[in-house]
Amino acid sequence: MVKVIIDDIEVEVEPGTTILNAARMIGGDVVPPAMCYYSKLQGSGGKCRTCLVEVAAGSAADPRPMPKLVASCSTPVMDGMIVKNKTSERVYDNRAAVTEFLLINHPLDCPICDQAGECHLQDLGFEHGKEGTRYEEKRRTFDPIDIGDKIKLHMNRCILCYRCVYVANQLTDKRVHGVMHRGDHAEISTYIEQAIDNDFSGNVIDVCPVGALTDKTFRFKSRVWFLKPMEASCECTKCAGKAVVWMFGDEIYRVTGRKDRYGEIEDIDGKTAWICNECRFDKKDKSMWNIAGPRVINRHSVISQNQYLVDERIESKKLTGK
Amino acid sequence: MGRKLLLEHANVPGIETFEVYRRNGGYRSVEKALKTMSPQNVVEEVQASGLRGRGGAGFPTGMKWSFLAKPEGVPRYLLCNADESEPGTFKDRYLMEKIPHLLIEGMITSSYALGCNQSYIYIRGEYMWVLEIVEKAIAEAYANGFLGKNILGSGYDLDLAICPGGGAYICGEETALIESLEGKRGNPRIKPPFPAVKGLWGCPTVVNNVESIAAVVPIVNDGGAEYAKIGIGKSTGTKLISACGNLVKPGVYEIELGLSVEEFIYSDEWCGGIANGKKIKACVPGGSSVPILPANLITKTAEGTDRLMTYESLAEGGFASGSMLGSGGFIVFDEDQCIVRNTWNFARFYAHESCGQCSPCREGTGWMEKVLRRLEYGQGHMHDIDLLAEINKKIEGNTICPLGDAAAWPVAAAIRHFREEFEWHVTHPDEAVKRNFGIASSHMPLV
Numbered sequence: 001m002v003k004v005i006i007d008d009i010e011v012e013v014e015p016g017t018t019i020l021n022a023a024r025m026i027g028g029d030v031v032p033p034a035m036c037y038y039s040k041l042q043g044s045g046g047k048c049r050t051c052l053v054e055v056a057a058g059s060a061a062d063p064r065p066m067p068k069l070v071a072s073c074s075t076p077v078m079d080g081m082i083v084k085n086k087t088s089e090r091v092y093d094n095r096a097a098v099t100e101f102l103l104i105n106h107p108l109d110c111p112i113c114d115q116a117g118e119c120h121l122q123d124l125g126f127e128h129g130k131e132g133t134r135y136e137e138k139r140r141t142f143d144p145i146d147i148g149d150k151i152k153l154h155m156n157r158c159i160l161c162y163r164c165v166y167v168a169n170q171l172t173d174k175r176v177h178g179v180m181h182r183g184d185h186a187e188i189s190t191y192i193e194q195a196i197d198n199d200f201s202g203n204v205i206d207v208c209p210v211g212a213l214t215d216k217t218f219r220f221k222s223r224v225w226f227l228k229p230m231e232a233s234c235e236c237t238k239c240a241g242k243a244v245v246w247m248f249g250d251e252i253y254r255v256t257g258r259k260d261r262y263g264e265i266e267d268i269d270g271k272t273a274w275i276c277n278e279c280r281f282d283k284k285d286k287s288m289w290n291i292a293g294p295r296v297i298n299r300h301s302v303i304s305q306n307q308y309l310v311d312e313r314i315e316s317k318k319l320t321g322k
Numbered sequence: 323m324g325r326k327l328l329l330e331h332a333n334v335p336g337i338e339t340f341e342v343y344r345r346n347g348g349y350r351s352v353e354k355a356l357k358t359m360s361p362q363n364v365v366e367e368v369q370a371s372g373l374r375g376r377g378g379a380g381f382p383t384g385m386k387w388s389f390l391a392k393p394e395g396v397p398r399y400l401l402c403n404a405d406e407s408e409p410g411t412f413k414d415r416y417l418m419e420k421i422p423h424l425l426i427e428g429m430i431t432s433s434y435a436l437g438c439n440q441s442y443i444y445i446r447g448e449y450m451w452v453l454e455i456v457e458k459a460i461a462e463a464y465a466n467g468f469l470g471k472n473i474l475g476s477g478y479d480l481d482l483a484i485c486p487g488g489g490a491y492i493c494g495e496e497t498a499l500i501e502s503l504e505g506k507r508g509n510p511r512i513k514p515p516f517p518a519v520k521g522l523w524g525c526p527t528v529v530n531n532v533e534s535i536a537a538v539v540p541i542v543n544d545g546g547a548e549y550a551k552i553g554i555g556k557s558t559g560t561k562l563i564s565a566c567g568n569l570v571k572p573g574v575y576e577i578e579l580g581l582s583v584e585e586f587i588y589s590d591e592w593c594g595g596i597a598n599g600k601k602i603k604a605c606v607p608g609g610s611s612v613p614i615l616p617a618n619l620i621t622k623t624a625e626g627t628d629r630l631m632t633y634e635s636l637a638e639g640g641f642a643s644g645s646m647l648g649s650g651g652f653i654v655f656d657e658d659q660c661i662v663r664n665t666w667n668f669a670r671f672y673a674h675e676s677c678g679q680c681s682p683c684r685e686g687t688g689w690m691e692k693v694l695r696r697l698e699y700g701q702g703h704m705h706d707i708d709l710l711a712e713i714n715k716k717i718e719g720n721t722i723c724p725l726g727d728a729a730a731w732p733v734a735a736a737i738r739h740f741r742e743e744f745e746w747h748v749t750h751p752d753e754a755v756k757r758n759f760g761i762a763s764s765h766m767p768l769v
């Protein structure tokens with residue numbers, strides 16, 4: 001085990017753990033925001049640079065500070081390392097700059113975007129953004145396209161985190177989804193707008209941190225904060241059938257995977273509970289699901305501002321089984 | 323006249339053929355290394371030579387080689403970086419075009435030193451005709467027993483292949499090069515792990531520039547100590563400089579490190595001075611990625627000492643008043659050239675070539691390009707100049723690979739040294755459009 005101090009809090013972790021994951025073990029606001037890293041997707045991270053932190057001491061053996069800020073999601077901790085996240089001015093400053101970079105070409109159409117309310121970029125902007133913009137140029141624009149009949153790609157909103165690419169590579173068999181072109185003209189593309197024809201392709205929607213990939217069976221039906229997230233399960237031959245159904249009255253408006261506070265699909269019985277397309281897109285009838293009860297949404301989001309904030313009771317009920 | 327170690331025979335008619343090259347002493351280093359030296363001996367000679375990577379970063383080659391991991395039963399790879407795409411740099415092309423066997427000889431000797439049995443030359447896609455020249459030379463080397471199985475009866479096997487890129491500058495970054503060679507999109511990898519531990523197909527790999535590999539030939543022939551006698555301090559040996567811009571005699575020159583910048587620019591033996599009797603205004607001494615120097619800091623440092631063509635001297639003064647030797651792309655601007663336009667041109671290149679993986683570089687390079695274009699075309703504001711400085715500060719150091727820094731430094735330096743010219747573009751929008759280049763009101767003292 002190695003010891004690392006993050007924002008004056010000491011934690012012991014396995015060697016090889018990244019700074020970000022060590023911070024997640026502490027929890028709270030010591031955890032840097034992560035827009036591209038996704039612990040369930042191998043190789044992800046390092047790209048968005050929102051998770052930059054300052055390393056004030058490299059290790060016990062070599063306590064020199066690191067000259068550059070480092071991406072906490074892809075930098076392993078060393079024994080005796082001292083990391084500054086929220087206690088560093090420099091981190092705040094540069095994270096604000098990264099936020100600005102991510103927003104200059106972003107359409108800021110949150111009022112009509114389905115991701116609003118559960119968008120990581122919105123959260124980031126809220127915490128690190130400035131009022132107004134210094135960007136006077138024309139924003140980059142693309143036409144929205146369909147990736148098959150169930151998924152919409154709004155490239156304007158994409159932050160090129162590559163998560164969907166890793167999903168396509170790691171969860172689906174044929175590699176038909178990737179990045180074309182370079183620089184700020186790079187875009188996510190499927191092979192000539194082809195559907196990603198695979199039972200698990202819908203997971204690209206769940207991993208997308210912004211509203212670039214959205215569920216066509218849900219688009220524009222409702223704002224997420226008007227819906228009640230319910231933990232539900234079903235007998236499914238393709239996936240574990242453990243999902244969250246988002247209800248309005250008695251109707252299921254959409255189905256998603258079960259995400260933790262970092263927006264990542266939870267592990268259930270030691271396996272990441274990705275859901276299949278049938279569960280996601282086709283099971284919109286209450287009778288198809290076993291609804292266990294309200295889902296705890298414990299990530300920072302407007303959704304958690306609604307009636308489910310009384311969740312501690314439910315949590316403890318779930319834990320004790322009573 | 324300085325010593326020529328690489329280009330000595332470059333103008334011998336027929337030197338691109340095996341026969342003529344061999345007759346002029348070619349492939350001696352392979353014979354010497356394979357027959358009389360252990361791989362470790364070769365590495366030691368390269369360490370003794372003080373050779374520093376000629377691809378831009380100037381990292382000591384011998385040290386890089388000594389870092390190569392050598393796990394049992396795992397192949398190791400040597401990759402030659404011939405992706406040369408930095409604006410202003412065209413020395414590797416010249417070397418490969420003129421004297422391709424020198425590179426192949428260097429590849430064989432270096433591969434032997436590193437214990438590689440399969441090596442690759444990754445060549446820029448736009449150099450298709452050069453690829454053909456090198457390919458022909460490789461075939462000749464095979465036919466003459468210098469490549470393939472049991473080279474010169476030594477029991478050492480080596481296969482050498484050449485692979486063209488698809489036209490992306492970023493594939494010159496060593497880990498992007500490896501990705502591209504593996505058949506993937508050329509995105510730089512996140513380091514660590516470094517290629518010396520996990521490179522091509524997950525195996526230990528060394529990536530070296532064309533010129534670095536070619537320099538191994540004279541080092542093995544004459545000994546590392548002999549090579550180290552040339553040059554000053556930690557800048558040893560000879561260096562190819564591709565000189566371009568407003569010079570009387572632009573071209574590729576092999577200089578001994580330590581030559582004075584003044585002599586290089588003005589002496590008839592080298593560039594012959596500024597063309598058309600004009601004065602020098604600025605110089606980018608090491609390829610588009612390095613800071614630009616204004617006239618008063620080119621031949622002299624801020625302290626007033628002579629500026630020399632060495633890694634150290636060109637960097638003297640740090641970012642405030644120095645630059646870098648970089649890849650040796652020496653670009654000279656005369657008094658009529660517009661720094662704003664040139665800076666925009668570089669920015670346009672980096673915005674086009676950023677791989678787009680990390681947000682600061684992807685968005686920042688595009689943003690700087692747009693602001694600079696507005697300034698150049700007389701649509702800028704005073705606050706744009708500070709904005710540019712702000713943007714490049716936020717790209718620098720915050721990215722995955724050094725392309726972000728390379729895009730930021732030229733803009734920062736141009737504003738640092740030629741701020742008045744940027745301001746002139748804002749205050750004289752009409753004239754700026756007519757491209758009067760701002761020289762009329764630039765107070766920069768001209769040499």
Ligand SMILES: Cc1cc2nc3c(=O)[nH]c(=O)nc-3n(C[C@H](O)[C@H](O)[C@H](O)COP(=O)(O)O)c2cc1C
Binds near residue numbers: 379380723724
């Ligand atoms: C964006 C970028 C482009 C590069 N392009 C080249 C290139 O075209 N040729 C080259 O030799 N090195 C290039 N480099 C440097 C290589 O990453 C690497 O450092 C070099 O090939 C190492 O060889 P050396 O040690 O012999 O110099 C580039 C680096 C970056 C960041």
Ligand code: SF4
Binds near residue numbers: 162163165210212213
């Ligand atoms: S579409 Fe979404 S998941 Fe895919 S790269 Fe863009 S932002 Fe990331």
Ligand code: SF4
Binds near residue numbers: 681726
């Ligand atoms: S710095 Fe630029 S070129 Fe390098 S990895 Fe990041 S986006 Fe790509």
Ligand code: FES
Binds near residue numbers: 033049071074
């Ligand atoms: S989360 Fe670390 S760089 Fe994106």
